[in-house]
Amino acid sequence: MIDFELEPQLVNWLGVYHATAEQLMRPISRQFDENEHEEPWQFWQMSWAGSRDMAGVPSDHALTGSRNLYTCLSTEELCWGDAGLFLSIPNPGLGGAAVTAAGTPEQKKRFLSRFRGGKPKWAAMAITEPGCGSDSAAITTTARREGDDWVINGTKIFCTAGLMSAEKSEGFVVVWATIDRIAGRAGIKPFVVEHNTPGMTVVRVENKLGIRASDTAMLSFENCRIPLDHLLGSAEVTPAGGFKDVMATFDATRPIVAAMAIGVGRAALDFVHDSFKRNNVPLRYGISPRRLTAMERDFMEMEMQLKAARLLTWRAAWMLDSGMRNNLEASMAKAKAGKAVTLITQKAVELLGPLGYSRKELVEKWMRDAKINDIFEGTQQINQLIIARRILGYSSKELN
Amino acid sequence: MISFDLNDEQKMARETVAAFAVEQIRPAARIADESGSIPADLLAKAWELGLVRGCLPENIGGYGDPRIAVTGAIVAEELAYGDLSFALHAMAPRLLAFPVAEMGTELQCSRFLPPLAADNFVAATAALMEPSFDFDPSEMKTTAQWVSGEYVITGAKCYVPLAAESEVILVCATTNPGLGLPGVEAFLVRRDSPGLKISGREKNMGLRGLASFELTFEQCRVGPEDRVGGEHGIDFSRLLSETRVGMAAMAVGVARAAFEYSRDYAKERKAFGGPIATKQAIAFMLADMAIEVDAMRLLTWEAASWLDKGNDALKESYQARNYAAAAALAVADNAVQILGGHGYIREHPVEMWLRNARGFGVLEGLTIV
Numbered sequence: 001m002i003d004f005e006l007e008p009q010l011v012n013w014l015g016v017y018h019a020t021a022e023q024l025m026r027p028i029s030r031q032f033d034e035n036e037h038e039e040p041w042q043f044w045q046m047s048w049a050g051s052r053d054m055a056g057v058p059s060d061h062a063l064t065g066s067r068n069l070y071t072c073l074s075t076e077e078l079c080w081g082d083a084g085l086f087l088s089i090p091n092p093g094l095g096g097a098a099v100t101a102a103g104t105p106e107q108k109k110r111f112l113s114r115f116r117g118g119k120p121k122w123a124a125m126a127i128t129e130p131g132c133g134s135d136s137a138a139i140t141t142t143a144r145r146e147g148d149d150w151v152i153n154g155t156k157i158f159c160t161a162g163l164m165s166a167e168k169s170e171g172f173v174v175v176w177a178t179i180d181r182i183a184g185r186a187g188i189k190p191f192v193v194e195h196n197t198p199g200m201t202v203v204r205v206e207n208k209l210g211i212r213a214s215d216t217a218m219l220s221f222e223n224c225r226i227p228l229d230h231l232l233g234s235a236e237v238t239p240a241g242g243f244k245d246v247m248a249t250f251d252a253t254r255p256i257v258a259a260m261a262i263g264v265g266r267a268a269l270d271f272v273h274d275s276f277k278r279n280n281v282p283l284r285y286g287i288s289p290r291r292l293t294a295m296e297r298d299f300m301e302m303e304m305q306l307k308a309a310r311l312l313t314w315r316a317a318w319m320l321d322s323g324m325r326n327n328l329e330a331s332m333a334k335a336k337a338g339k340a341v342t343l344i345t346q347k348a349v350e351l352l353g354p355l356g357y358s359r360k361e362l363v364e365k366w367m368r369d370a371k372i373n374d375i376f377e378g379t380q381q382i383n384q385l386i387i388a389r390r391i392l393g394y395s396s397k398e399l400n
Numbered sequence: 401m402i403s404f405d406l407n408d409e410q411k412m413a414r415e416t417v418a419a420f421a422v423e424q425i426r427p428a429a430r431i432a433d434e435s436g437s438i439p440a441d442l443l444a445k446a447w448e449l450g451l452v453r454g455c456l457p458e459n460i461g462g463y464g465d466p467r468i469a470v471t472g473a474i475v476a477e478e479l480a481y482g483d484l485s486f487a488l489h490a491m492a493p494r495l496l497a498f499p500v501a502e503m504g505t506e507l508q509c510s511r512f513l514p515p516l517a518a519d520n521f522v523a524a525t526a527a528l529m530e531p532s533f534d535f536d537p538s539e540m541k542t543t544a545q546w547v548s549g550e551y552v553i554t555g556a557k558c559y560v561p562l563a564a565e566s567e568v569i570l571v572c573a574t575t576n577p578g579l580g581l582p583g584v585e586a587f588l589v590r591r592d593s594p595g596l597k598i599s600g601r602e603k604n605m606g607l608r609g610l611a612s613f614e615l616t617f618e619q620c621r622v623g624p625e626d627r628v629g630g631e632h633g634i635d636f637s638r639l640l641s642e643t644r645v646g647m648a649a650m651a652v653g654v655a656r657a658a659f660e661y662s663r664d665y666a667k668e669r670k671a672f673g674g675p676i677a678t679k680q681a682i683a684f685m686l687a688d689m690a691i692e693v694d695a696m697r698l699l700t701w702e703a704a705s706w707l708d709k710g711n712d713a714l715k716e717s718y719q720a721r722n723y724a725a726a727a728a729l730a731v732a733d734n735a736v737q738i739l740g741g742h743g744y745i746r747e748h749p750v751e752m753w754l755r756n757a758r759g760f761g762v763l764e765g766l767t768i769v
Contacts, residue, residue, distance in 0.1 A: 288534070
C-alpha cells in the first residue's frame with residue numbers, strides 16, 4: 001500500500017544520525033572547509049567507534065530488508081550536517097560497494113571483514129581517468145597477467161577518499177582496468193589494490209569548490225603487482241560482463257548521492273526557514289498562490305522541489321530493496337536531486353542576501369557543497385541520457 | 401512504512417479506468433473540445449464504473465466502498481489522461497456527493513445522496529471559485545449571513561461545472577468574513593432558488609468540452625437544514641485539500657498524455673537522417689518531462705495518503721497542486737515544442753493539452769478525490 005510515513009522506531013533511529021550531524025559535524029564544518037586537507041581525526045575516531053558503518057543499516061531493531069532506503073535516510077541526515085565530512089567518514093565507501101556488487105562471497109569476506117574493528121579504515125573506487133570521465137568505457141588503465149600476478153598501469157583521478165584508502169589506513173582501492181582493450185566494455189574489470197602496494201602512488205590531492213573535508217586523489221599505477229585473486233568476480237571476457245558490474249553499483253549509489261544532495265538542500269532550506277521565522281516573514285500555505293510574496297513563493301518552490309527529489313529518491317531505493325530493477329528510477333532521482341538542490345542552495349544564498357554570501361554562515365558553503373551532486377556518480381547529462389534511452393527504448397548506439 | 405506499491409484494488413481500478421480512457425474517452429476528446437459537449441453514452445459508461453456511487457453508502461444505493469484518496473488520485477489521473485473535460489464532467493457529481501457523505505447530516509445524506517447513487521448519471525456540482533483576479537479561498541467574498549432564521553447568500557461564483565443541469569449545487573460561502581478558511585461553510589442550494597441566477601455558459605481557453613457557468617447570488621435564502629453538517633458545519637480546509645489533490649491528480653494525467661504523445665512522435669518524426677528522438681536536444685527534454693510526470697504523481701500520492709490517514713493535509717495538498725500545476729504546463733508546453741509546427745495545428749492533441757494544462761494554475765475546486 002502506498003505510504004510515505006516513517007515508522008516511529010525509524011524516526012528514533014534517524015534522530016541519532018541527526019544528533020551526530022548537529023553535534024559532531026556542524027561545529028567543525030567551517031574549520032574543515034577553510035582548511036582543506038586537514039584531517040578531522042577526532043570526528044573520524046568518534047564515528048568509527050560509534051558505528052562500524054555510519055551510513056549502514058540499523059542493526060538494533062527489526063527494521064530489516066530496507067537497506068537501501070535506510071541508507072538514503074541516514075545519508076540525508078548526515079549530509080544535513082556536512083556533506084564533505086560525510087564523505088570522509090571511515091567506511092567501505094564506494095570501494096566496498098564494488099566488492100559487494102562484483103565480488104565472490106569469499107572475496108567479500110576477505111576484503112570487507114577489516115571494517116569490523118581495529119583502526120579507522122577507508123576503501124575507495126577509482127574509475128575516472130584524465131582522459132575519460134562519464135565515458136567510463138574508454139578506460140585506458142590496463143591490467144596485464146604475468147604469472148600469478150596482475151600488473152596494473154595507468155592513472156586515475158577524482159578518487160574520493162583515495163588518499164586515506166591508498167596510503168593512510170589499512171584500506172584498499174578498487175581500480176577499474178581493462179584486460180582486453182579490443183573487447184571494449186566487456187574487458188573492463190575491477191581489481192582490489194591493497195593500501196601501500198608498491199607501484200601505487202598518490203600523485204596529488206585536489207583543491208575543490210566544495211566538499212573540502214573529503215579527499216579527492218589522483219593515483220598513479222606503475223607496474224603495480226597484485227595477486228590474481230584480487231580481480232573481483234570472473235576474469236572471463238563476456239559481453240557487457242565487467243561494465244555491468246559498474247552499472248549495478250550505480251543503481252545503488254545514485255539514490256545515495258541524491259540523498260546527499262537532499263541533505264544539503266534541507267540544511268539550506270532549514271536555515272532560510274529559521275531566518276524567516278526570526279524576522280516574522282510569514283509562510284501562508286493554502287492561500288491563493290497569486291497572493292504570495294516573492295519570498296514566500298521562492299521558499300515554497302524550494303520546499304516542493306526538495307520534496308519531489310526526496311520522493312523520487314525513496315522510490316528508487318525502495319525498488320532496489322524490493323528486488324526490482326531501478327536503473328531508470330535511480331537516474332531520475334539523481335538527475336532531479338542534483339539539479340534541484342543546486343538551484344535550492346543558490347536561491348538560499350540569494351534570499352539571505354549579505355548573510356547568504358558571507359562565510360560567517362554556512363549557506364555559501366552549502367551552495368558550493370551542493371554542486372558536486374550534479375556532477376559525480378554520473379553528471380546531470382549522463383543521467384538524462386540514461387533516462388532518455390530507457391523511456392525511448394534506445395540502445396547506447398542509437399542515442400549517444 | 402514507506403511503500404510505493406499499489407494494492408490489488410488500486411491496480412484493478414487503474415487497469416479498468418485506463419482501458420476505458422484509452423479506448424473510449426481519448427477518441428472522443430477532440431470532438432468534445434470542438435463541439436463543447438460530452439457524449440451522453442460515454443457518460444453512462446463512465447457512470448457504470450461506479451466513479452461516483454462506488455464510495456457512497458449502501459443504505460442509499462451506493463456500493464459502500466471505502467473512500468480512499470490515493471485510489472481517487474489514481475482514477476483521476478487515468479480519466480484525465482483520456483480527456484480532462486470528460487474527467488471533470490464525469491466526476492462533477494462527486495463535488496456534491498462526497499462532502500455531503502463525509503460531512504453532511506443524516507437527513508442531508510438521505511435527501512441528497514440517493515439520486516447520485518442511482519443507476520443513471522445525474523448532474524450535481526459545487527461552486528467554489530469567484531470571478532475576481534484576487535480570488536482566494538481563504539478570503540472568500542461570497543457571504544452567507546444568518547438573518548432571522550435563514551442564511552442569506554450574496555456574491556458571485558464561476559467555473560461551476562454542470563450548474564445549468566444540476567438540481568442542487570453545493571455553494572461555498574463564508575459565514576464569518578475575516579476568519580479565513582474556518583469561516584467557510586457549504587450550502588445546498590436548489591438551482592431554482594429565488595436570488596440565484598445562472599449565466600450563459602462560460603467560454604474558456606481550455607476545458608471546452610466541459611459546460612461551466614457563472615452564478616450570482618442576490619439575497620438567496622436557504623434554511624439552516626441546508627447548511628452541510630448542520631450546526632457543526634464542515635471542515636473547509638479538508639474539503640479544499642481534497643479538491644486540490646484531485647486537481648493535482650488530473651494534472652498528472654494531462655502531463656502524462658502530453659509526454660507520451662510527444663515521446664512517440666519524436667521516435668517517428670525523422671530529420672537529418674534519423675528520428676528526432678535520437679538527438680540529445682529532444683531526448684533530454686523528454687527525460688526531464690518523464691522525471692516531472694513521476695515527481696508530480698508522487699507529490700500527489702503523498703498528499704492523498706496524508707488525507708487517508710485523517711491528517712490535516714492543507715500544506716501537502718497545496719504543494720501537490722502547485723507543483724503539479726506548474727509541471728503540467730511545462731510538460732505540455734514541451735510537448736508542443738517537440739512537435740514543432742505540427743504541435744500548433746489542431747490535428748494533433750498537444751495544443752489542446754497545453755490549453756487544458758494552463759488551467760491548473762488558475763482553477764480550484766473543480767474535482768475531488
